[in-house]
Amino acid sequence: MIEQEYIFLIILSYLTGAFPSAVLIGKIFFKTDVREFGSGNAGATNTFRVLGKKAGIPVLILDIFKGWLAVNYIFFISSLSNNLDLVFEQQLVFGIAAVIGHLFPIYTGFRGGKGIATLLGLLVGIQPTAALLSSLVFIIIFFISRYVSLSSIFAAIAFPIIIYFLSDSTDVSLIIFSIFVPLLALITHQKNIERLLKGEEVKVKFK
Secondary structure (H helix, E strand, C coil), rough: CHHHHHHHHHHHHHHHCCCCCCHHHHHHHHHHHHHCCCCCCHHHHHHHHHHHHHHHHHHHHHHHHHCCCCCHHHCCCCCCCCCCCHHHHHHHHHHHHHHHHHHCHHHCCCCCCCCCHHHHHHHHHHHHHHHHHHHHHHHHHHHCCHHHHHHHHCCCCCCHHHHHHCCCCCHHHHHHHHHHHHHHHHHHHHHHHHHHHHCCCCCCCCC
């Protein structure tokens, strides 16, 4: 029964992450499919770029919430283990399933975003202090460079370093996962990296 619950919650986590907030908000309130403009991604950054902050802020909040919610599905398991390492590993599985859902959403033909906001929600759910410090790195790089992509990459790279210095945990799963974070950012931002190297990446204009 517990195994069935676990499998169900993994699927639910994926479906939660796959919730197409950018597509729905764009189509319902702005009559626009954000995937047809800008970078073509169904994420918060492209929503800000195409539709502005009135659409971008709700999308960002929802995408972060998806990752946080998936991690907290752990509390729906009827017989929660007393083994904290096992609970943490289960939370990681749920959170990663949500990120995969955001990257490849079944609802919209598997055309999703880059997963950074949903990944942030995951991090807030399992390591809030490290997530906050990584967010500060993002903010600093963003105000210096005005590149969202570069800021996301730096914040992701900072995460395993922050975990190394601040976490008292010796959990191998946390260490491996912390390394996974910058790898995901680098993989999903390949085109951005190419544009950065060519000087073609679009900067955010502060108003």
